[in-house]
Ligand SMILES: [Fe+2]
C-alpha cells in the first residue's frame with residue numbers, strides 16, 4: 514500500500530487530482546500482487562494505469578503549451594520514455610506474464626512517478642501560476658476529458 518504524499522502537490526487542482534488517481538491505480542496493482550497476482554487482473558490494472566497516465570500526460574502537455582512553458586520538449590521526452598516503457602511492459606506481460614517481476618515493476622513505477630512529480634512537474638508550476646486564469650478556464654474542459662477522448 515502506498516500513500517499520497519502531500520509534499521508532491523503542485524497546487525494546480527486538475528494536475529493534483531490526476532496524480533492522486535495515478536497513485537490509486539498503482540495501489541490497485543499492488544493489491545493484486547499482494548493477493549497472489551492473477552495474471553488477468555494484473556493485466557487489467559496495468560492497462561488502467563497506462564490509459565490514465567496517457568490521458569494525464571496529454572492534459573499536462575496541453576496546459577504546458579497553453580502557458581508557454583519553455584521546458585516542454587524535455588518534459589515530453591520524459592513522458593514518452595514512460596509511455597514506451599509501459600508499452601514494452603504490456604507486450605512482455607501479454608507474451609509471458611510469469612517472466613515479469615511485477616513487484617519490481619511496481620517499485621520502479623512508484624519511484625518514477627514520485628521523482629517525475631517532485632522534479633519535472635514541479636518545474637512548470639511557476640509558469641502555470643503566472644497563467645492561473647488561463648489554466649483555471651482550461652481545467653474546466655480538461656477535467657471532463659478522459660484518456661479516450663483527448
Ligand atoms: Fe504529472
Ligand SMILES: [Fe+2]
Nearest residue numbers: 573629633634
Ligand atoms: Fe509530467
